[in-house]
Amino acid sequence: MKTEDVKLIDAKGIRLDGRKIDELRPIKIESGVLHRADGSCYLEWGGNKVFAAVYGPREAIPRHTQNPLRAIVNAKYNMAAFSVEDRKRPGPDRRSREISKVISEALEKVILTEQFPRSMIDVAIEVLDAEAGTRCAGLTAAGVALADAGIPMIDIPVGCAAGKIGGKVVLDLGKEEDNFGDADVPLGISPRTGEIILLQMDGHLTFDEFNTALDYAIEGCNKVSKLQKEALLRKYDTIKEGK
Amino acid sequence: MKTEDVKLIDAKGIRLDGRKIDELRPIKIESGVLHRADGSCYLEWGGNKVFAAVYGPREAIPRHTQNPLRAIVNAKYNMAAFSVEDRKRPGPDRRSREISKVISEALEKVILTEQFPRSMIDVAIEVLDAEAGTRCAGLTAAGVALADAGIPMIDIPVGCAAGKIGGKVVLDLGKEEDNFGDADVPLGISPRTGEIILLQMDGHLTFDEFNTALDYAIEGCNKVSKLQKEALLRKYDTIKEGK
Amino acid sequence: MKTEDVKLIDAKGIRLDGRKIDELRPIKIESGVLHRADGSCYLEWGGNKVFAAVYGPREAIPRHTQNPLRAIVNAKYNMAAFSVEDRKRPGPDRRSREISKVISEALEKVILTEQFPRSMIDVAIEVLDAEAGTRCAGLTAAGVALADAGIPMIDIPVGCAAGKIGGKVVLDLGKEEDNFGDADVPLGISPRTGEIILLQMDGHLTFDEFNTALDYAIEGCNKVSKLQKEALLRKYDTIKEGK
């Protein structure tokens, strides 16, 4: 749904919300925000507000879902009915089921699931306010919640999207950019190795543009990864200082 | 939905259907009316027509619902599609699920569930014709059906509502009284001890009015309790006399 | 929905599509058409296009469905959304559930289920293009797929309908005949013994007409039975000749 009426980026490369081409929206991460969960995270990313909670590892039920060699990871991505302009019917829909699947698969890559045969690890991702990029925000929040829960991982997974608007490749699409842009590339990586654990693409990109987008998104992931670690350290400091 | 046009009670305290303030609608109870069930009851209460059937105790399925220390009680309250003015979609809805829950909880209080670990006791309550007060009628019928099934109980549970119409506290609301009245207080008790096992309230009552309503409802329960016992005895007599 | 405007059969007993009273629509049967299935069949019968696939016998799941004395047979009849004039919602509906049930029961009669206690045999019947008589076509295709899977049977089951149009009993109703005819009698038999394993009737027939319809349908079944066996032999020949 392109439109020529919306000018998403000006001649100087400044975007509608004042950001530069390779600039992230403001991000705020807190870990250990929920009392009941084994690990949790609250994430604000632009207008997105996302909670993630981790429960487990615990015995997988129903039993026939158990894998004798490793834990299964059940990520459930859910949007609150009031998180979008027109109220969404509560409960899972086709879109949320697909996102739950790709996030579950991405998380299984980094979690040392072999340490917990016959177990399950539940990751609840709740989008309370939504504004473009919720699957990357959800993966990022899930990564922090898993670390907060002490689940052994090879790395803390992180997500960030790049895209194309007004003919230019940019980092981290905002709301209008998502609606009226040319392409969107949500990416999830394991930041230490740079391995790609989540990747989708919609829209229209040349091979070169895609490579630029990939570079931007990887760079964005690396920046968000630092914020994840800071959030986890902050909680650790707080505990150490006995606050 | 109050309306000033309907005069629910006149100056002499006589209600639309000719009843006095503390008078019950006509009630008819029969026990042992179904062949297949382990215990059963047919109850007419004003315009309400209700069947209850008991199956069990038997092994609880699925297995993961079993409680190793006691039986679980599954009351299922259901309204026939044709039991109300505008046809109801068949099957459970939110209202019937809530009523099933509060009746199950009330019954668990009186049944000696510890005698049947890992078991379930199913109580089906079927409202065929509905006219105000079906949850109390359902609890009352369930009590008779449980006794008819020989399920060990500390007491036969019984229900009756009180409410407020035209500014006066009255016993056992009828149809218009329920629609246009000021408050409704459905109550369930264990009649020997007077312990309250089911209680809800909707509407607007002062503290004193509530206490009066509670008195009325308890008195109503006691009257209905006698009818329950008479119905059970009647069946016993019939059997004794070899009819 | 009879109509006098449609003349389904002329004075000489010739039907709308040129068929005689006791003539089948063109039928084409192929066995072993699917790679994954243990046995399969593709059937064209007039405008009907039907696939059948057999999986099993294998351990029945969930376990509580197991019968310790014999295999259970689960036939699933399904119509593709695009198989009918007005798109059908995908997935099972009441009609397809009923047909699944009567076909499952018919198949259980001919399969030697006692040889496979605690097992299940799944038979998927997929109607891709529909034009009257799909349940008989489905039963016929299922019979071939079961034989192709090497499931031990007392006989290869076969189905064919008769009916009444314009006052005359005829074999194998076509589309308009089904819509505007007077009666339809789908029949399934075990052809060696002539035992009736599936029988339904809708419409209006005298006792004598019904007997004629039964004769026609049995004769039709016998003809289709030959085509089934030819299809199975053809595959065997193909294998023998190393094609």
Place this chain on the structure above:
Amino acid sequence: MTLVPIIKRDYIVNLAKQGKRIDGRKFDQYRNIEIETNIIKKAEGSARVKLGNTQVLAGIKMDVGEPYPDSPDSGVMTTAAELIPLASPDFESGPPQQDAIELARVVDRGVRESQVIELDKLCIEPGEKVWIVFIDIHILDYDGNLFDAASIATLAALSTTQVPATRFELGEDYPLPIKEPPISCTSIKIDDFVMLDPILDEEEIADARLTVATDNNGDLRAMQKGLNGSFTREEIQKVIKTSLDNGQEIRKHLYKNLGK
């Protein structure tokens, strides 16, 4: 689950060899039928049928709605059956199971295909507003032969239904226009024995079941074979004849009850 039916089956077959049934009836003898009508105040029509210990309640509700696009001048009918947990320890609440669906569809076809309800007389405004007839069947007590009990209850309920025109401000209430209905009779087969109107113990071990609906002229109006056994051509003939005979008796009984 496995031994009990075998023992029960042996018992029933042995009795049958002596020409007997467990409740003392003859093979072609129907159970006693009791019909009570108009027992549900909230329904437009209702009937409770007892077939021995089997009890079924049918209730009719009517509403005003849109016709189907392909029959703009016709009223609409729908049939639903609930096998509620009241009637049997094996029935569960929730979405209807295969058995409930088959039951509803067989009763529905019995009414629809024979045009028992004169749907063409239920048009209010062509293409816009027609009467909708909801048939709801509740099984209260399950001791076999639900098809016949549900079918008789439905016919009795329809026969006493008043179109609630007043409630919808469409004039005076009037009786639902219906035609003479066909009557369903169900038989089962156990080994080589064919028995009419089975009780639950018989039904549970039956090999095959055949329901035949016949009309007042002795014509056939619907048939449904069930279960995983078979019938021979001759057995089918015999079942039809028994159904014709008993159908007439049931029809008389139904009419007497309806005061016709």
Place this chain on the structure above:
Amino acid sequence: MTLVPIIKRDYIVNLAKQGKRIDGRKFDQYRNIEIETNIIKKAEGSARVKLGNTQVLAGIKMDVGEPYPDSPDSGVMTTAAELIPLASPDFESGPPQQDAIELARVVDRGVRESQVIELDKLCIEPGEKVWIVFIDIHILDYDGNLFDAASIATLAALSTTQVPATRFELGEDYPLPIKEPPISCTSIKIDDFVMLDPILDEEEIADARLTVATDNNGDLRAMQKGLNGSFTREEIQKVIKTSLDNGQEIRKHLYKNLGK
């Protein structure tokens, strides 16, 4: 599943005999309440309530739709609660379970029966177009007493809701017309001890639960008993009195937060 609750119960009852609760509160002491409003940009109104460690978020969305036929001049309200797996290892995604349904229905009745939302002021065109108010309750962290937390969050969210008239080209946005709401207070009973505002550990082993909603005049507006234990008449009186007292405190706290 069986031993842990027994040990927990013994521990809590023993403490209770000494007049103590596991988190140090008095029997009739409410936990600290934190209320944050208007935190969801996409919602017409929202509030997050922390009741100790329990956290609930209520969001209000509004839409334009048709009124119910029996109240053509009235807006429409619906309430849904999701016990999302974020809040507890025992909550599952999918269709709402019995607990979520009871929660939504109790909150809904608290708003509906006391006419907190002035639905008669939400008519746009009689019989044609009215405002629909969707109340959605999300449990974020579950440490007991969801009824009160959800009820307070709903009232706070409603109090800050703006009718989105601009978006629907129906004039300027304006505050949702609401009346002074009743306040819910929940107590539980363990053995003979009655405790206000239970935490999860207490709730899990409770015998009975009673929620009482009271208004500013000290009148009763709703009540809901839960769980498989009983209350005596005297205990009910006592719970009502505690609810009245604490209701007033919560009301003050709510108003202060809403800047009233």
Place this chain on the structure above:
Amino acid sequence: MTLVPIIKRDYIVNLAKQGKRIDGRKFDQYRNIEIETNIIKKAEGSARVKLGNTQVLAGIKMDVGEPYPDSPDSGVMTTAAELIPLASPDFESGPPQQDAIELARVVDRGVRESQVIELDKLCIEPGEKVWIVFIDIHILDYDGNLFDAASIATLAALSTTQVPATRFELGEDYPLPIKEPPISCTSIKIDDFVMLDPILDEEEIADARLTVATDNNGDLRAMQKGLNGSFTREEIQKVIKTSLDNGQEIRKHLYKNLGK
């Protein structure tokens, strides 16, 4: 469930180390594709695609309905996939599972985002009546790579679809207006080996999957990574290049089949 895949995996990896695949293909070699169109009389368009032993049928139905409020001048499209029990012992009837949903959504995006169907030409009366295009995908035989097979079948079915204007009394039938479609190519990764167009045995033990849709200009139009493994940046490049090359071949094959 656990040993078989391990043995299978060892076998496939060992072969791969020798540069071989179990069916003898090269790593970047596509299976033979057979396309048959217009095989379903009742459908407006249809195609059966065989990709080796994998068989998929796509059928297109059209109807007249209302547009979405936010695009009143646009036709509507929906895509559903059924993993029917015909195609695999692991598929079940009933509501679509996660795999079927992902499949339908990936095919849907491939058509929708590249505007293959010219929805703006499917408006009949702005804001009132538009054409609705239903894409239904049936998996008939499952031997791996459903994404590509379903995508090719859908494109072939759309290419031969006739808008049924006559049936709706809207003039003469005419071909569905479509644009040149992108072509999907799927690769999997096992250990460090990347293989194009996996068969089921390969797919079952794969670590990661990448589907890349490319257009006639060599541009990228959609991408979807799946499974719980990862790709390096370089592997992604390589997969894209293979997809570009093979996409051109498949495009030619498709056009030839469609007589273009």
